[in-house]
Amino acid sequence: MFEETRFEKIHNIIFKDSIEPSILVAREIADLIREKAANNKSCVLGLATGSSPIKVYEELVRLHKEEGLSFANVVTFNLDEYYPMDKGNIQSYFYFMHEHLFNHVDILPENINIPDGKISTEDIQQYCIDYEKKIKAAGGLDFQLLGIGRTGHIGFNEPGSHYNSGTRSITLDHITRVDAAPAFLGINNVPRKAITMGIGTVMSAKRIVLLAWGGNKAEIVQKTIEGTVTSEVPATYLQNHNNTTFILDEAASTELTRVKTPWLVTSLIWDEVLKLKAVVWLSELLNKSILKLTDSDYNNNGMSGLLTEEGTAYHLNIKMFNKLQHTITGWPGGKPNADDSKRPERSSPKRKRIVIFSPHPDDDVISMGGTFDRLIEQGHEVHVAYQTSGNIAVSDEEALKFAEITQSLCPECGETKNIINFLKSKTENDIDTEAVRRLKGLIRRNESLAATRYLELNDENVHFLDLPFYETGTIKKNNISDEDVSIMKTLIDDIKPHQIYAAGDLADPHGTHKVCLDALFNALEELKQNKYMDDCWVWLYRGAWHEWESYQIEMAVPLSPDQVLKKRRAIFYHQSQKDGVMFQGDDSREFWVRAEDRNRLTAKKYNDLGLADYAAIEAFKRYHF
Template identity: 90%
Template sequence: MKLDHIRYNKPGTFEETRYEKIHNVIFDDSKEPSILVAREIADLIKEKNAKNKPCVLGLATGSSPIKVYEELVRMHKEEGLSFANVTTFNLDEYYPMDKSNIQSYFYFMHEHLFNHVDILPENINIPDGKVSADDLYQYCIDYEKKIKSIGGLDFQLLGIGRTGHIGFNEPGSHFNSGTRSITLDHITRVDAAPSFLGIDNVPRKAITMGIGTVMSAKRIVLLAWGGNKAEIIQKTIEGHITSEVPATYLQNHKNTTFILDEGAATELTRVKTPWLVTSCDWDESLKLKAVVWLSELLNKSILKLTDSDYNNNGMSGLLTEEGTAYDLNIKMFNRLQHTITGWPGGKPNADDSNRPERAAPERKRVIIFSPHPDDDVISMGGTFDRLVEQGHDVHVAYQTSGNIAVSDEEALKFAEITQSLCPNCDETQSIINFLKIKTDNDIDSKKVRKLKGLIRRSESLAATRYLGLGDENVHFLDLPFYETGTIKKNNISSEDVAIMEKLIDDIKPHQIYAAGDLADPHGTHKVCLDALFTALEALKHNDYMNNCWVWLYRGAWHEWESYQIEMAVPMSPDQVLKKRHAIFYHQSQKDGVMFQGDDSREFWVRAEDRNRLTAKKYNDLGLADYAAIEAFKRYHF
């Protein structure tokens, strides 16, 4: 049975989805829908096997389908799902690209699926990234013919790139295009850069199935996870069909479903502005979201909004419920006003009924969890400074070593300095020798990873000392999931969670700060947050946890929307400078940082611009004019 409108449940009503041209289903996260998609594929395999027919699957790479492949592997090992009747065709491959390269899609597919199931090697088809340039044209024609000769694709699994590409069909691709070579868009190469340790190492070309090839599939399922996909998902589902967004061609496919998590769906009209498509159940959060949206849309402060402003923008029902714009405006203005505090740990001996944090206990035990050894100062350096200055017992926990983000050149510099101080140190010499002959496919040795981790540690200690924190309150957790030496990390383990649990249990905090920024381009933030959430779940029955509040900050990539913010900590111009200097201590991450995504600004510049923009948004809504604001959202466990 296919996962159609009924089985995928939770589609919107006709009114809610009237702007949408592709069937889509929204889930809380990627776990449940990945299992459902894997089950649909498994049912298709079994159905075809019962008819003694081959099951032809079109498969995708990237982060989106990984959980689907994990579930298929589980079903093979635990439920006896056989892939003996399965023939696969992968969408694409970088060109040129050797099969043995850990960045190749050949490597990816065997790592995540083929090495773990009983598929016949001769039934695996992945574009050959080493075919000669002279043979490439004919190779692509033959790849296309082979798909057709076996009866076409029964099922095509897709992801989507921020350019709107499916496969590597970049903007400009024709709707009836076939398998071919293509030049990659700059944005696509930027998104791939972290895996290749820099954009200069990303191939400029690829081999890809065409739009026509994809559209010939009998069934298509596209997966999209995370807020960084939200804008292109909205254009694809609600926009006009255009070659500038190749995924929009899927609007013409009769059996396509987009599977989205909440982040990827945030720009859809029924999610972002539901009052424009249907009547709403106006809870307090939705009221604030609507009022902030209207204020920003009309470029008016909240207290200047009128009855006609609400009525003309789909919110007459809200006014009917609230009475007048005047009453609603004051209510929402006060709610935003009460998020602002210069006392992130609570103000002692003060009325805290309208403050985001409690006044008592006056001196709180605080843990700041930082996924990498600089996220603390980049994302909440001003708040960190306030907490220390105001006398709280602050602890910083760096969850990973961050060694992968130290360049080989930086590590070699430190190794050579060490060698000059200790000319006969064999360990240092071995590090120097390794780095001088290292190739792109080599994984750092344990000694090199140790050196790179020590570089990040020394920078972290310099920054925390600058902010007045004693070394005894700085904790380096070095969670094991991270220590692979490659961009691809291990899944979270019980050992990771146990390390988190122990620290929390030792400190018994009143406050925890953690990175809630899931747009991190290589996923470490998400794993670190999952480890925290799992630890909190295990510890929540302890008495001290009843008095522990968790505040989520966002990193260098995005900020909370104004209506999402529950604690806004203003910074003076002097504090902005102090935060900047704390970030500067992370010298290995300045001047050409390896993982900066599609933003060429350095992290300290991004952080300042983001904090200023948050302050400006508050001011535009009619609130006080601050130099900068750091924002937090509370997590309830």
């Protein structure tokens, strides 16, 4: 439910995830199409690409196939296209729209309008003028679907775009190209230009819906909804549109004032989670340790109601300090024969069966390498399960190196020759052959075994699941299937773990973590009736992209300087992901540097809150199923 606040200047609705709102948006579009058809009118849709609208298009296709929704009266205009870009390129928006929508519905081909990425440079200006005229001739946009980039771009209207701008050629911002890099297998392959509808074109739409999913959109969503209108954040122009709604998932809403600091907006019912969040926020805001906060600190920062409930700052401070103190443990598997009433984990059984799920073949050591080492060292039966092969993240150059070494050892191996010939002649639209994918997967697999052996884990406790959803040979993955969930269930049922560790970081740039986590959650849902699941606790770690906020952490595992170094060495065994990793995201640091900096920062945050000074901390949050 939308709750108007003095901070927010654009109507927005927050949902738990992207599934329900995508269906609702698709139904709004479907209702509009039917209404126009009933009046014998065309329905003119402005459409977006990218990951945000995919589920909307899936629902529209379902409505067409199962409920008879016709697109015969629909005219579409896409927002943008890379330039130069061939229509047949799998990264083109022409390809995207046909793959996700147009090939599956009864829209007339002549009613589909997508900017032409191959128009000659001398003809672009007139082409853009004609695109504008065509929109006006169709009666204007009845509905415009938007996503939002981290620069605040809508379409490809980058910072500096003018309010009255029309369809035109534009140079892409570096951040935009960085975000597109995973799909193009590296930033060097991302075009530097694009053709885009202008701000003025978008603003002329009668209805606008913007979709934003994920924590990496939270900061720009807050700037757009709560900030001042500025060309530096082009999406803020939407504040001046009289029929715009932002549809957000919880992760994309986290920086909004009413979500991040609701005590500044309205009176609250203070639960324990909110109390800790508020106290940690106040401590960080004032740069004071928790035990130094005063009554006036709370009263002056919108938390007088909390003090009224708790009595005094003194009592509240101690209570919240102790809550954080009790998250710290050097025994992530529980300390045997110890009082566990104030510890994050149980003391028994003394030796636990543990499964660490790793979406890619290096997330385990990058995200929780110190804890991984500690669990083995403390005598638990540890298993690690690599959910995907990770083959897509091995560069062609790396694969060619191994293929040529293999050929030197076995000159007559025909398959190796085929791999070498394919890699040397591969073009941008070629999908890796099964043999090449197998080679790349073997590179990742053997790097993983080298790292786990270094941590002294037996090979029989290392499991390579190779979940089928991942094995497409392209960036685009299949939807999660019963087979994926079944593979997860079989492993869990075989081990019957007391602890499961899994990646709760959903900010990875190609979405694999999200699918892997969904596969686990689905498996747990189907297994939860089994008696052994009563003793199974699930701990979520975060990966190389983000860390849990201090108030979210339920288990903090300190690392000594020696363990930090040991973790670094374990990461180094993943050589194909070092020095020029393909999926860098917007962070140029190598993964081992990111991991160390993140763990060091978590420790510093704990210390700044008044807790002990550790070299590094790995953080976990418990998932209750």
